[in-house]
Amino acid sequence: MRTRRAVFSVLMLWVLALAAVALFALQHLHISTDLRSFMPPPQTADQQLLMDQIGEGPGSRLLLLAITGAPETMLAELSRGLADALHKDTRFEQVVNGAFDASALDEQLLPYRYLLSPTLDTHTLDAAYLGEQLQQRVEDLASPAAALLKPLLARDPTLEVLALAERWSPPKPPAVRDGVWFSSAGEALLLAETRGAGFDPAAQGAAIDALEAAFHALPNVGSATLTVSGPGYFTVLINAKTRGEADRIGAVSTLGFILLLLLAYRSLPALLLAGLPVVSGGLAGIAALALAFGSAHGITLAFGFTLLGVAQEYPIRLLSHRRAGEDALTSVRALWPLLATAIASAAIAYLAFFASGVGGLQQLAVFTIAGLVVAGLSTRYLLPRVLPVRFRDAAATPGLAAATRFIDRVPRPRWLPWLLLIVSLIALWRAPGPLWENDLAALTPVPQDLLLRDAKLRGELGAPDVRYLLVLEAADADGVLALSESLAPSLDGLVKTAALDAVELPSRYLPSAATQRARQVKLPGRAALAVALADASRDLPFRPDLFTPFLDDVESARTLTPLSAETFARSPLGARLASMLVQRDDGWLGLATLSGVRDAGALAAFTTSTQGRARLLDLKGASESLVAAYRERILRALGLALVLLAVTVIVALRSWRRAWHVLAPMSLATLLVLVVERASGISLSLFHLVALTLAAGLGLHYALFFERPVADAAESRRTLHATLVCVISALLVFGLQALSSLPVLRAIGLTVALGVGFHFCLSILMARSGSVKD
Amino acid sequence: MLPSHAAPPDDGAGKADAAALVAALKRDVPARTPYTEVRFSGMLDRPLILHGELEYSGPGKLGKRVDTPYKEQTTIAGSSASVQRGDRPPRTFSLAQAPELEGFLRGFSALLGGDAVTLQRDFELSASGSQARWQLQLKPRDDRLARRITAIEVDGAQNAPRCFRTHEADGDLGILLVDTLADAKLTTRPSPAQLDALCRGVAAP
Numbered sequence: 001m002r003t004r005r006a007v008f009s010v011l012m013l014w015v016l017a018l019a020a021v022a023l024f025a026l027q028h029l030h031i032s033t034d035l036r037s038f039m040p041p042p043q044t045a046d047q048q049l050l051m052d053q054i055g056e057g058p059g060s061r062l063l064l065l066a067i068t069g070a071p072e073t074m075l076a077e078l079s080r081g082l083a084d085a086l087h088k089d090t091r092f093e094q095v096v097n098g099a100f101d102a103s104a105l106d107e108q109l110l111p112y113r114y115l116l117s118p119t120l121d122t123h124t125l126d127a128a129y130l131g132e133q134l135q136q137r138v139e140d141l142a143s144p145a146a147a148l149l150k151p152l153l154a155r156d157p158t159l160e161v162l163a164l165a166e167r168w169s170p171p172k173p174p175a176v177r178d179g180v181w182f183s184s185a186g187e188a189l190l191l192a193e194t195r196g197a198g199f200d201p202a203a204q205g206a207a208i209d210a211l212e213a214a215f216h217a218l219p220n221v222g223s224a225t226l227t228v229s230g231p232g233y234f235t236v237l238i239n240a241k242t243r244g245e246a247d248r249i250g251a252v253s254t255l256g257f258i259l260l261l262l263l264a265y266r267s268l269p270a271l272l273l274a275g276l277p278v279v280s281g282g283l284a285g286i287a288a289l290a291l292a293f294g295s296a297h298g299i300t301l302a303f304g305f306t307l308l309g310v311a312q313e314y315p316i317r318l319l320s321h322r323r324a325g326e327d328a329l330t331s332v333r334a335l336w337p338l339l340a341t342a343i344a345s346a347a348i349a350y351l352a353f354f355a356s357g358v359g360g361l362q363q364l365a366v367f368t369i370a371g372l373v374v375a376g377l378s379t380r381y382l383l384p385r386v387l388p389v390r391f392r393d394a395a396a397t398p399g400l401a402a403a404t405r406f407i408d409r410v411p412r413p414r415w416l417p418w419l420l421l422i423v424s425l426i427a428l429w430r431a432p433g434p435l436w437e438n439d440l441a442a443l444t445p446v447p448q449d450l451l452l453r454d455a456k457l458r459g460e461l462g463a464p465d466v467r468y469l470l471v472l473e474a475a476d477a478d479g480v481l482a483l484s485e486s487l488a489p490s491l492d493g494l495v496k497t498a499a500l501d502a503v504e505l506p507s508r509y510l511p512s513a514a515t516q517r518a519r520q521v522k523l524p525g526r527a528a529l530a531v532a533l534a535d536a537s538r539d540l541p542f543r544p545d546l547f548t549p550f551l552d553d554v555e556s557a558r559t560l561t562p563l564s565a566e567t568f569a570r571s572p573l574g575a576r577l578a579s580m581l582v583q584r585d586d587g588w589l590g591l592a593t594l595s596g597v598r599d600a601g602a603l604a605a606f607t608t609s610t611q612g613r614a615r616l617l618d619l620k621g622a623s624e625s626l627v628a629a630y631r632e633r634i635l636r637a638l639g640l641a642l643v644l645l646a647v648t649v650i651v652a653l654r655s656w657r658r659a660w661h662v663l664a665p666m667s668l669a670t671l672l673v674l675v676v677e678r679a680s681g682i683s684l685s686l687f688h689l690v691a692l693t694l695a696a697g698l699g700l701h702y703a704l705f706f707e708r709p710v711a712d713a714a715e716s717r718r719t720l721h722a723t724l725v726c727v728i729s730a731l732l733v734f735g736l737q738a739l740s741s742l743p744v745l746r747a748i749g750l751t752v753a754l755g756v757g758f759h760f761c762l763s764i765l766m767a768r769s770g771s772v773k774d
Numbered sequence: 775m776l777p778s779h780a781a782p783p784d785d786g787a788g789k790a791d792a793a794a795l796v797a798a799l800k801r802d803v804p805a806r807t808p809y810t811e812v813r814f815s816g817m818l819d820r821p822l823i824l825h826g827e828l829e830y831s832g833p834g835k836l837g838k839r840v841d842t843p844y845k846e847q848t849t850i851a852g853s854s855a856s857v858q859r860g861d862r863p864p865r866t867f868s869l870a871q872a873p874e875l876e877g878f879l880r881g882f883s884a885l886l887g888g889d890a891v892t893l894q895r896d897f898e899l900s901a902s903g904s905q906a907r908w909q910l911q912l913k914p915r916d917d918r919l920a921r922r923i924t925a926i927e928v929d930g931a932q933n934a935p936r937c938f939r940t941h942e943a944d945g946d947l948g949i950l951l952v953d954t955l956a957d958a959k960l961t962t963r964p965s966p967a968q969l970d971a972l973c974r975g976v977a978a979p
Contacts (some may be wrong), residue, residue: 144848144855145855540816
């Protein structure tokens, strides 16, 4: 006998258990947003490099900044202020705005300038060269440049520091006005390299927030505005936009869903309680992830909650199938064999995902299986104990009898499914456009105007392309530098023939040890240099002992051990080089960034001429091949899942004929969704596949329940009631998504909505047993 | 704003008024004058002597041509300076890389343009002497400029400057002789004192 007290205690225990699980999950599950943890293990060397470089590559961590909306001198001041603020921020590797910073080369590295600068490749520090240089310094002293050069002069009369600063500025720097970079449109330009990966929305979000905060904290910001561009910015923008739109659509569809359930069951308590199994399933899924993996990818959770949508059917079935005067427990016992079949077959099918060997898919399987099983079990054992005793029999819903009669009368020609199958196959074969969409970015597109602005800023700043990298391979870091030096002349040739705008090689920042030694050998001894210097300045007005610091520096440069990549990378200037050198198990890689690639063919031809020591890595191509490999795994898993599902259904129903009635409409409906999408020129992506899987899970329910032999017409009406509530709610939620402006939401929404429609119609045509008279 | 010892320019025997002196310097653009420049520097053991022509072609636009001992053309427009020597391509750099330099040149340009308002924004002006022989002293108000340049002194007669002396904070001194002094005969190693006397007209012809 159910008492109020018993109901209350079950409910309390249930809610408390949910709260405990939620608390556990919150504490133990780490949610990652880095795209890489969702990707399959890389197979090829390029894919491996892509996984290392996606978001980590020098190009993808660059944010392009422009300041506008104030007079030029003010913009320049803001640019300097922002750069100063960001120099102190650990979220940024480096910030450059074109300002010359004589202190950039720190004191300890200063004597190395003779080994790093190319001056000694073409000159020697003899009387003739020094004489020419010193004469120029005399002239400099009488020119406005004197203010800049005076502090350097005694130590560095040949101005090697300036030569290095020039060499290390971007390959095609923008115009410098007021001491900082300006675009042709009069915006102050800056480049900021973040420490966080480019495609990690959390890291990029934090960096961009810090950027905005630093800018607005500047004095005199006034009407000036800061615009940001670059891969990291787009990642953040699209994430926020997708989330915002998904939330809006979610809010509207939740409202619709609640109204629908209120209309269907006329009971607020029933409505609230019916939500508990899905909540239980979701929390159980998260807890299972926390236990099994400790972390989950944001995408896993998003896909998982989508797939868990199936579980909303369980309580709906219970509510719709309750017979007048019947205890909820009795109703659920009658329903359970079928519900259990649906749950078991789905759970077994998702085991195939677990066997895929892809981390992200395994997580998805664990989440979904745990979620479905817990949602099912709580519908079976908990929900009936807390449902209110008073309820309306769904069979009595006005209009339902007429609807049932209409469906009973629908003609069911046996040839229709076969005709549909043949037409589908032809349509699929003739469908326009590529079958698969490999470019995941196409599903989360960046608005065209932002892309154009990015391209413009990138051009003005001479910032590298995100797409291409030149990969140099050698046994050690110095080998990479030497290779880089040997390739430089040919690459300069390609720049001259306009195959590309510029290339940024690692050797630009640090010459190989051999080159440094060759320059070192050319440095004269102290006595010889002193004589040459005296000779050179004989007719010049310099004070005799002025250049002692210069003599000291050259002398110490003669005995320096060449600067290694490791040492240099630890200096503030070496960050750039560090991001260009990658250590691997079997050697070192150098990553040269390219800008304005116009003729990828010519570059590819050049790399073949290097006998594989240099390769052109097309990040877009590599990521697409990765996506294709990923899809292959999913398809294989889905194929296996289908087989497992069929076997489970056959075993559960113990009849080939009945299993056919369930599986045939489900399969044909899935095919029809594919046909409609392909015939309208849609290329399929991972998101379509996940949505198809969800729709198939829903379709399985429709077919199973329609196929179930029923005792009377009232039960037949209840089945239709339950199915209609499920179909309309799914159409509501996913139909709204299908109207979204974002391709990724549209892909999921359209596929599920179409699927639900087809599954429903075909289940009626092919699965439903004949009518039963009262 | 004016120093208390400044008096109106019209008092006959007249002490000079700084603002009025500056205003009287205004020239029709483009204004050209030959110059001789003598630079004393701690880095040099004898002064550098240059001859050439200065050109003022409007606010912020200055040109300086060196004819001897080498050929050079410096052009300053707004905040960017370009220096061309011989047949080498011009080197352009921004004055903002050395903000103090920009202040100096802005002051110089305001002086040649007779723009006392701009000049007083950047410098504290004081005047002494008479209409016939006056001195104008400019002390930078901006700290950054003051760290580089301690004072600029201008010596002139009637409404023409003859001599600009720039005292740099590191002890270096630049003296620009223009107008009637541009062709003054100098010894090979003139001393600052000799040039001071020349500027103040003590040893003037």
